[in-house]
Amino acid sequence: MREFLYRLRVPLLFAGLLLCFLITLLADRRALREGGTDTGFLPGIVYEVAAPIGNVIVTPFDWIAEGWRNYLYLVDVNRENEELREEISQLKEVNLQYREALVSSENLQRIVEMRSGFEVPMQPGQVVGQDLSILFRSVLLNRGQTSGILSGMPVVTGNGVVGLVTATSPHASKVMLLQDRQSAIDGIVERSRARGIVRGHGDEPLVFELIARGDDVRAGDIVISSGLGGVYPRGLRVGKIVEVSDPEEGLVQTARLAPSVDFGRLEQVFVLLRRAPTMNLLYGVEGDSQKIGPRAEGVPKE
Amino acid sequence: MKTALAFFALACGLLVFQGAISRVIPPHLCPDFALLFVAGLAFRLSSLHGLLFAAVVGYLADNLSGTLLGEHAILYTTIFLVMRVLNRQTDLSGGFRRGLVVGLLTLLQGLGLIWMAYFFREQSLLPVALDGGLWIQALVNAIAAPFFLSWFLRFMRDRDSESPLSRHALGQEVLR
Numbered sequence: 001m002r003e004f005l006y007r008l009r010v011p012l013l014f015a016g017l018l019l020c021f022l023i024t025l026l027a028d029r030r031a032l033r034e035g036g037t038d039t040g041f042l043p044g045i046v047y048e049v050a051a052p053i054g055n056v057i058v059t060p061f062d063w064i065a066e067g068w069r070n071y072l073y074l075v076d077v078n079r080e081n082e083e084l085r086e087e088i089s090q091l092k093e094v095n096l097q098y099r100e101a102l103v104s105s106e107n108l109q110r111i112v113e114m115r116s117g118f119e120v121p122m123q124p125g126q127v128v129g130q131d132l133s134i135l136f137r138s139v140l141l142n143r144g145q146t147s148g149i150l151s152g153m154p155v156v157t158g159n160g161v162v163g164l165v166t167a168t169s170p171h172a173s174k175v176m177l178l179q180d181r182q183s184a185i186d187g188i189v190e191r192s193r194a195r196g197i198v199r200g201h202g203d204e205p206l207v208f209e210l211i212a213r214g215d216d217v218r219a220g221d222i223v224i225s226s227g228l229g230g231v232y233p234r235g236l237r238v239g240k241i242v243e244v245s246d247p248e249e250g251l252v253q254t255a256r257l258a259p260s261v262d263f264g265r266l267e268q269v270f271v272l273l274r275r276a277p278t279m280n281l282l283y284g285v286e287g288d289s290q291k292i293g294p295r296a297e298g299v300p301k302e
Numbered sequence: 303m304k305t306a307l308a309f310f311a312l313a314c315g316l317l318v319f320q321g322a323i324s325r326v327i328p329p330h331l332c333p334d335f336a337l338l339f340v341a342g343l344a345f346r347l348s349s350l351h352g353l354l355f356a357a358v359v360g361y362l363a364d365n366l367s368g369t370l371l372g373e374h375a376i377l378y379t380t381i382f383l384v385m386r387v388l389n390r391q392t393d394l395s396g397g398f399r400r401g402l403v404v405g406l407l408t409l410l411q412g413l414g415l416i417w418m419a420y421f422f423r424e425q426s427l428l429p430v431a432l433d434g435g436l437w438i439q440a441l442v443n444a445i446a447a448p449f450f451l452s453w454f455l456r457f458m459r460d461r462d463s464e465s466p467l468s469r470h471a472l473g474q475e476v477l478r
Contacts, residue, residue: 014353046362057323
């Protein structure tokens with residue numbers, strides 16, 4: 001019997017491993033459906049190790065890129081351009097939010113409420129690693145729970161929506177990009193208020209689907225987040241429509257959307273330190289902001 | 303034990319390096335070091351030790367990518383076994399053959415990920431793969447495989463004298 005088992009040790013080990021993989025796979029799928037995982041230091045050791053090493057590896061490349069931009073081109077002009085671009089981007093965002101509030105209601109109070117809705121604390125983070133698989137789109141950030149970041153928090157840049165935090169450890173976090181096929185965000189066309197769902201398509205462009213047939217959607221229209229999904233705040237820029245396909249049959253039309261964020265050149269991003277009510281429902285009620293763990297409630301009160 | 307730790311550190315280093323370097327160059331132009339590492343294990347380690355190492359590398363890769371925890375682990379253990387059987391039954395000493403096999407295994411891995419995404423998450427990754435990324439990465443892996451594997455096998459050989467794992471593998475190789 002012992003010899004028989006010894007001979008079968010490799011198939012038995014393989015079968016045992018497969019069983020373990022299946023269990024962790026199903027557990028992880030469940031965790032992802034519930035909004036992600038916030039782990040402590042030991043379970044999140046991979047992120048804890050990967051983030052600082054990744055930081056060390058990408059820093060020289062960033063320096064080189066920065067040097068190229070700053071010294072090989074005109075130093076002052078470039079810097080000024082950068083500042084102006086940043087300022088324009090911020091102003092565009094603010095302008096968009098005001099216009100968004102004005103369109104949805106002409107009440108000034110409404111604008112004040114919306115502004116306060118956007119004034120959430122943000123945590124800057126550096127992208128230190130990309131997804132290992134070419135079929136998925138996620139990035140690793142060098143900030144985690146100690147900076148107030150938890151799963152389910154939206155990630156943005158000055159240009160628009162980047163994605164969603166799906167896993168965190170004390171000093172690092174994983175962000176699923178809007179490009180990933182698992183990503184979806186409820187969006188509206190800023191000009192005509194046509195609604196639809198923006199889905200990641202693996203690579204650019206994004207797909208803006210389930211738009212009611214007959215809704216006014218044109219190439220060049222800007223799509224912003226509607227806030228209805230309960231995850232992303234309202235009024236964040238998602239992208240610009242590049243092509244609309246209006247089928248002759250069916251009830252809906254689809255458009256292709258150029259994302260407002262250049263995902264290929266992500267360096268610095270901002271995590272909105274506010275988890276949407278939907279996420280808070282999944283994680284229980286709001287509580288101690290310092291607590292760290294799978295059911296931590298580090299979300300600033302809205 | 304030392305060698306096992308060295309392998310583990312090497313695997314971690316390669317995965318983090320791949321993730322970091324993918325931020326600088328297009329991801330599909332970067333060799334899949336994790337897959338190459340697992341393929342390299344099949345040349346030297348016993349089936350038992352290799353399976354365990356492949357599982358660990360798979361879990362590490364799952365943590366650093368958007369896959370569910372276990373997807374890469376399933377694929378890497380399978381890839382290890384396929385590579386091991388091929389290594390036993392055919393001659394994989396040439397660079398071209400190694401490159402060809404690794405290229406095919408990259409495609410196998412891609413198809414595995416597509417199937418698992420469809421099965422466990424009901425999402426189709428086929429268009430992403432067909433966009434060209436998977437073919438290009440298979441080609442890049444095939445080109446990188448002979449160089450990486452020869453370096454990796456040299457690295458393992460250097461540790462043969464102190465490692466019971468590798469001594470076992472060496473014994474098996476001599477018997478073969």
